[in-house]
Amino acid sequence: MTDISSASAKTASKPNGEKGKTFARKVKNYSRYERFWHWSQAILIFLLAFSGFTVHGTIRIIPFHSAVMMHDIAAFALIFLWLFTAFWTFTTGQWRHFIPTNAGLWEVIMHYLVGMMRGQPHPYKRTLSRKQNPLQSFAYFSIMTVVGPLLWLSGLAYMFYSFWEGNAGNNDIFSTIVLLHLVGAFLMVAFVIGHIYMVTTGKTLSHYTKAMITGFEDMELTEAEVTYLETHEPDRIK
């Protein structure tokens, strides 16, 4: 077991004004599967946005029929990835990081709107049990429970239209489904743009991106967190 006294230590103020020691350590925050699903989801969403907006007529780089094929294959791959990741998230207990909370949400929003431009430190201190700030949890939770299902439900109804086109009234339902799919697509693109912006606001431009590639990131840990990791999950701490 590593001697925690050898870790660089500094005194940090806890929110309640009490003084507590924290230790700067490299922690593996993202497992191999987590990094795999993050990057494969990113690629699939990019392919879906590119092919979808080609079908819509906004982009004209590849032929229409190739875009339809790309969109259909990527959509099935993404649905499969989402289902498997939902299963993984629940069986590994990772779902706890995604539960939204409004505690500290306003401080984080104000940090991105004002504090960050003034060079103030991020108000949220990430812990082992809560690695996302409240704004992240809120955004990811909305994507998983609203935008994702809106896209795949409307997308599947769109894909299998020939099975339910039946009578004339269904034409209006179809137009509504296409509209809902487009709303979902715009929300997803807006999320991706916001996400890419947030990702560049770490200690350095590439801080968060490197963490999602290597799995490791610099964290300030409490003595209890260091002891916990060194005892129970030594591979996660350097």
Ligand code: HEM
């Ligand atoms: C995840 C499940 C998804 C399914 C099942 C799905 C399914 C479909 C289907 C069947 C079409 C009609 C063209 C075709 O057959 O390829 C379509 C169109 C489209 N999709 Fe998706 N899609 C999904 C996700 C996405 C995502 C993530 C985006 C964008 C971020 C997106 C954006 C679009 C757009 C813009 C259109 C064109 C709509 C129009 O104007 O007709 N889709 N989608």
